[in-house]
Amino acid sequence: MADIGVIGLSTMGGNLALNIERNKFKVAVYNRTYSRTENFMKQNGDKNIVSSEKLEGFVNLLSKPRKIIIMVVAGKPVDSVIEQLLNYLEKGDLIMDCGNSFFEDTERRAIMLEEKGIKFMGVGVSGGEEGALNGPSIMPGGSPEAWNDVKHILELISAKADDGRPCVDYIGPRGAGHYVKSVHNAIEYADMQLIAEAYDILRKVLKLQPQKIAQIFEDWNKGELDSYLIEITSKIFKKIDDKTQKPLVDIVLDKAAQKGTGKWTSQNALNLGAPIPAINSAVVERVISSMKEKRVIASKKLFSGVDEEKAKYSGSPEELIESVRKALYASKINAYAQGMELLLIASEEYKYNLNLGSIASLWRSGCIIRAKFLNLITQAYEEDPKLTNLLLYPYFTNKLKDNLADWRKVIQIAVGLGIPVPAFSSSLAYYDSYRSEFLPANLIQAQRDFFGAHTFKRLDADLNENFHAHWEDK
Ligand SMILES: NC(=O)C1=CN([C@@H]2O[C@H](COP(=O)(O)OP(=O)(O)OC[C@H]3O[C@@H](n4cnc5c(N)ncnc54)[C@H](OP(=O)(O)O)[C@@H]3O)[C@@H](O)[C@H]2O)C=CC1
Ligand SMILES: O=C(CO)[C@H](O)[C@H](O)COP(=O)(O)O
Known part of the structure; x- marks a missing residue:
């Protein structure tokens, strides 16, 4: 038997x-x-x-x-x-x-x-x-x-x-196992989108050819970015098409498909009130990529507003390549931080009792997001099982501090040239929001109270109390 x-x-x-x-x-x-x-x-x-x-x-x-x-x-x-x-x-x-x-x-x-x-x-x-x-x-x-x-x-x-x-x-x-697999895949979406944005900057700003980009990813794979996705990316850029003798990647239609796990995770995160903007932007970019026909029409009608001469990057290519690497790593830390925080929130909501250290550990090998970096995430949760957000683990806090200037610079260059970098920039916006003691949500609460009498709380009063104001003199 x-x-x-x-x-x-x-x-x-x-x-x-x-x-x-x-x-x-x-x-x-x-x-x-x-x-x-x-x-x-x-x-x-x-x-x-x-x-x-x-x-x-x-x-x-x-x-x-x-x-x-x-x-x-x-x-x-x-x-x-x-x-x-x-x-x-x-x-x-x-x-x-x-x-x-x-x-x-x-x-x-x-x-x-x-x-x-x-x-x-x-x-x-x-x-x-x-x-x-x-x-x-x-x-x-x-x-x-x-x-x-x-x-x-x-x-x-x-x-x-x-x-x-x-x-x-x-x-x-x-459903805990399938929930965690779905978040794994959602992180995979974010990781892939971030890598794609890094590639887009290298080819559009520095006009690099696939063979050179392959070498850059191969070099990156020897350092802290060491991961399966970076490794296969380098291999993809090396592949020559049998039919045309051109790099195959340049012939692949730029429409990304999806089977559902990323979308489910974004939908679920919204239901749970968990902020995962890097993942959301990766899902949205796959959707926009699939609208190829509409994009082709729009590309002939919509303006970039870019003054090519003024916005042109004139610095050292090597410096920009290193800045892109640092921006990619910083964005990646934020994307994983978002995915892990979602697991924490879902664990409480669904009574899954998830062990984040064990989950990070079993993602270290075998899976699509396997990476050297997951050793650090495992270590973070093993040292502090109650860690609320990976950004607060001292190694990542300091790594982000070191990479921030390059991260901002790369996004500025891309935005200045009209290159879409939704995952890079939403990761940075998440980071800046997460570390902000004050956000402009005071104004949103005031607006809600103005039009809907939804009330607000005061910084100078007990947080159990609700207030309502007559915002204009009639
Ligand atoms: N491919 C990948 O990299 C990964 C896939 N997965 C998941 O694993 C599962 C299998 O994936 P994969 O191997 O890629 O194959 P597919 O998702 O392409 O599934 C094909 C298999 O499903 C069977 N099937 C389809 N409809 C029915 C049905 N109504 N009743 C019975 N059998 C049916 C097919 O049988 P038949 O031959 O009769 O059509 C075939 O054996 C999927 O859920 C996928 O999302 C998970 C991780 C990685
Ligand atoms: O589970 C997987 C990898 O971990 C599968 O390859 C899955 O199909 C990937 O998702 P999508 O098809 O939406 O890109």
């Missing part, structure tokens, strides 16, 4: 099945479209893997209590697979939804399946094709009993950080 089953043999499910098998478990596989199963079995016939064309046959291949991973398109397909499985499962069996499901769907499914005596886990998995095969970062949510049933498997198949710790840990009840 097989130790565990995998449903869905596309990029992630197929590679996860191979990873589990390589770790000495017998795996049963099933896919809705049988030809995909047949292809998979043809390529992996020598492995300890069994398959079935029918779902019932697949379920019967599993030892009891059964453990089943679902790795299919998020949304209705997951409900459909669960509904079909319920015809064959017995009390005590465990379903793990390892796709990018919306956490509220996971909450609903957890309640429904618990009532039927079926254990359920919503498991975030990150690392793409390569990670699924060789070791992803895994974010399991659900009951602690279910976690105990599969801990040994997940620890074996997960990535390992430099200190040997597995990049998996129990995240929390019900």
